[in-house]
Amino acid sequence: MAAIHVIQGHLKLLLGHFQLDSGEFELPLQGVTVLFGRSGSGKSTLLRAISGLDKQTEGLLRVNGQVWQNGKHSLPTPQRHIGFVFQDAALFPHMSVRQNLLYGLKRLPKAERKAAEADFEGIVTRVGIADKLDRGVNFLSGGERQRVAIARALLMRPKLLCMDEPLSALDWRSKSELLKLIEDVVAEYRIPMLYITHAPAEVERLADRVVFMKDGRIETIETLQEALARPDSPLFDDQGAVSVLHGQPLPSQEGLHPIRLGSDTLWLSEGADTQREQVRARILARDVSIALSDPKDLSVINHLYCEIVELVESAAPRLLVRLQMQDGQKLFAEVTTHSARRLGLQPGQKVYALIKAVSLTE
Amino acid sequence: MLELFGTSVNLAPIWLTLEVAAITTVVLLLLGTPLAWWMAKMRSSNKVVLEALVALPLVLPPTVLGFYLLIIFNPTGPVTEFLRFFGFEGQLTFSKTGLVIGSVFYSLPFAVQPLMHAFEAIPQRLLDAASTLRASFLDRFFTIVVPLSQRGFLVAATLAFAHTVGEFGVVLMVGGNIPGQTRMVSIDIFDHVESLEYDQAHILSAMMLIFSLCVLMLVYGLNRRFGVKVG
Known part of the structure; x- marks a missing residue:
């Protein structure tokens, strides 16, 4: 057999x-x-x-x-x-x-x-x-x-x-x-x-x-x-919602380690094995913020253009925002209900996801 | 007969004792191993009953045990009758067979308990791992359990042997102290003392003392040298 x-x-x-x-x-x-x-x-x-x-x-x-x-x-x-x-x-x-x-x-x-x-x-x-x-x-x-x-x-x-x-x-x-x-x-x-x-x-x-x-x-x-x-x-019981993005590792540039996600690039501080076809990057929802325009004067490197798929009630006063990236992969962002109201977030809206920390799943 | 210090000593009881003890040890290892394994793996509360039964000879006066064995194995009793049906001749009591049967019961806890504790100490995961590596039950037993229970087997064999050499009450009841046939050394010494033959008693006692000491030292020496470390 x-x-x-x-x-x-x-x-x-x-x-x-x-x-x-x-x-x-x-x-x-x-x-x-x-x-x-x-x-x-x-x-x-x-x-x-x-x-x-x-x-x-x-x-x-x-x-x-x-x-x-x-x-x-x-x-x-x-x-x-x-x-x-x-x-x-x-x-x-x-x-x-x-x-x-x-x-x-x-x-x-x-x-x-x-x-x-x-x-x-x-x-x-x-x-x-x-x-x-x-x-x-x-x-x-x-x-x-x-x-x-x-x-x-x-x-x-x-x-x-x-x-x-x-x-x-x-x-x-x-x-x-x-x-x-x-x-x-x-x-x-x-x-x-x-x-x-x-x-x-x-x-x-x-x-x-x-x-x-x-x-x-x-x-x-x-x-x-x-x-x-x-x-x-149940995977989110520990650290809240998590997204796992699949991407292709690229050679490092200026001390950073890029991963290709369709037309976007995600910059990591740690290196992945570039021999691999695909790696997984792990992003906590609480490390993702949302901006209506692409901010230029910000220390955060990763700005990804996304569309809001839905807003999910989470433990108040927080809200989970499910985003779809340009290559179709999904990304969770966690914002307060207050911010969501202030920015007027709603499904279908185009926003920028600002990712403060990414780790390889290691 | 042996002449020692001008006293003639009959060595037959010594040889008989060693023979009975050796046979008893072999029988106990053969019967005690599966029994100890079964008890070690038992999860139900019946284990308590079985443990108590096996430990009985530790607390029971040997004469009580000997008395019951005498009743059960008497020449017209059911066990003997049953064996006769299969062509068995002779009798189970007042013979060498009787001595071995009595000794097996009397020394049972000394063989079963060390084996059971040795088996219980072997992590189940090792046996599970061996099954996933395609080892059958007997294969696992001889390649994992036996090597990891070496000390248990050594202790069980020594204690069973030594305890059988030293018994008195049961062999007197079941064996009957027939000179040259069922007279073991412990009874022989008692007889010598009774008839005030202190010289013979001295020599036999000293021989037993030295022999026992040597056996124990040999065992502990082996244990130290070949002792397996588990963990």
Whole structure:
């Protein structure tokens, strides 16, 4: 069976006092699908149920139309061919890095093992652990442990790669390095991924599709664009509304790093990898102001010509303004109701969005 | 018979003791491992009952345990009858088999408890990771659980062995102190003391003391040298 492209069903799992009852779902898997929700919302439990790691799982699960779970009958985990990267890496402490990597490889059928052995050098180098193969895993840093865990899963050529908050135990530098690695791995190996996090910034950076979970249920399944388009999105609970703009990185000029968005250019103070075709820039609605004319005498560099799509009531006395840029991408601005009235903002009006801060989704 | 310091000592009880202890240890590791695993993974409240049952020999007077075993395994009792149906001959009490059965029950907690604690200390995630790497249950058990429970196995085997060597009450009840057949060393020493043969008692006691000390030192030495660090 080739890579998994759709899973559907209805999974139930009772663990102590926690009840997972996913509800009927159909989840297309392309690129990265993020399971998002607060702790205790059932993200990990759902992922374990999909992987078949809990014997008590009940319900129905079809993967590419094939039945993996029917009532209490389930396909054992070793036959599901799912790669799993755990929160704390779950490396085998009595083995070296190399032994950890080879553990699964030895259990592959002969033909697949040959292919996997051929991949070994490439993956180990790609993941950046080539010089650590003979170390004991207890002597690795948190970031290194996760790299080994990712390599160990990749070597098995899984049909689906599951990651359960792989960054939660890391410092910010390792986090950002590992996020980049995960992005690259998705792009290079084209393995669909299910990724758990409760950090909106990770969703905005990685996700193609988001599964929102609450109280053991799947609430909604949306594309990232859909999830970012609704002002009441759970992704906005932390820092208010956020926009994610996709653009093409250009070579730096005068110490600034431009990104092309259609006919507009967004100037960043931090550099993106110009090798990439596309990067994502993250803009908080509260960092976007609105002007009726293009102000010349202002320290803010990014002035984008936009059209107001709608005004959305937000937590008073604030108002969310949804703007459409010239290339069609949407941008949220947050203004006070007072300013909106003073400027006479209304849908269809042409305005300038002044962006005070942009960050790459890192 | 061995001549030591001008006293002749019958070594048969020593050999019998070591033999029974060795067989008991093997049986306990074979039976105790799955039992300990089952208990370690048990989530229901029945675990309390099972834990209490396994721990009973720790608090029960050995004579009580021996008495019940004698009743259950007596030559006309249901267990023996059942075994006879399958062609079993001989009897379960007052024989070497009886000594091993009694010892297995008596030393059960000493094997099961260290194993159970060792199994409980292994993070479930490691086993989950191994399943996603296509290891079957037995494969996971022998490649992850056993190596990470080395200390537990070592402690279980030592305690089961040493405890069986040192038992008295149960083997007296179930074994019956038949010279050359079921007379174990602890009872032999008691008999010597009873008949005021202090020389023999001295020699046997000293031998047991030195032997036990050596076994324990060997185990702790091994534990120190090959001790696995988990974490």
